[in-house]
Amino acid sequence: MTDTLAEHAAPDLKVGTPLVEMEGVGKSYGAIRALEGIDLRVNAGEVACVLGDNGAGKSTLIKIISGLHPHTEGTVKVDGKPVHFSSPRESLDHGIATVYQDLAVVGLMEVWRNFFLGSEIRKGKYPMAPLDIAAMREIADTELQKMGIVVKDINQPIGTLSGGQRQCVAIARAVYFGARVLILDEPTAALGVKQSGVVLKYTAAARDAGLGVVFITHNPHHAYLVGDHFIILKLGRRVLDKKRSEVSLEELTTEMAGGQELAELSHELKR
Template structure:
């Protein structure tokens, strides 16, 4: 079985949101959000609790269809009604509370449901050696080395578990990667493993969206930064626009972020009066 690898042309909008809105009753969880997620770039999403980050992840991963606007995949409108549809379209999501089958080996978790086989007909059987070798190579590609693929997945530290999911997405040809940063605190080494895997996905040409509350880590890997406030875009910045200290001030609720939020609220009020 050859390894499916997707390499998109760099800097093309693999995913694009055009005035996308999601409503829960009368509450707008997302309101007219427009942003492009180019292939080969990392877009970091930052914002306070309730800013719309989780809803954005839900839409992209197929958990919640959008109500208004458009979601484009390589220029074609899509509307996901289930996570299976999103995965089939090439969008892989790494969740905050990533679950693995702890008693199964690392390689079995990597290939769960898609195990390589050899032989035909009644002689067809699981190709364990190929599965082990492929798992080790794929994990090394995202920075996890000296791995025993037969170890239970429960032996992986937190950052390596997310790396396993990212390596799997890359191996099986994902076009876009959505990473919902773990809520549990990670050590520096664990965070380094996760960021290495995210950078590896960018290098392979995936469009990466990283949801994080850590502006310092965001600036280390991010190419652009989407700031959300009250479900709307409060800012869309690039590395040329801000440094790590700027992002930290924005996330700390400094004057710049307050000004963005006030301007955004005023704009929505004007639009609503029309």
């Protein structure tokens, strides 16, 4: 599984090279500041975990990196060059692929169509050129099998797969198409324990293949299993930013659960 991921990952990735750097990044929607003063570095071969409660600004952060909404403050650099994405296509062209929790795939489309969506193989360059369906089926089939994702039939609608499998297909697709930075939006949120395990193993495999991974979650346990760097957001601001060596799972859990506020609450509710 790792071998095939490594095979496809871009060969020039060196562990520790910064791929995406954000400095003082912020985003306002009209008068509302959804995010401010965010510094984030995504290095090759490392997992940066972004944790936060609902409304903490995680989604906004993803939208900036993946090109859905451009940022309004600060600078975003990819490979040391400042960028300002205005569409997901631009972000993809820089090797940044996003796998969304609930929007990873189009449920009623076949597995192979989903695998190649947006990067279809065609038999010519002219408009209306036919798709090379046989090749796409073949490639999707072998890639998924190599990565240990067992689907009954490559032609079945992807909605018939389990949630974990769908996430894995989406990750496998991103890696196959040369992603260097992988953004995983709450990949384990809707999954059971076993399914989460499958996705976490994939995350680790992508990291070991040299990709930079941004892992967004509200589950500190899952984050601590794969993370190298942890950032906790609260109401659009950073409240914790530590390397793995500087932080314990306990600290993360407490901070996520509310930290100081929780202590006050516990004092208040003391019986």
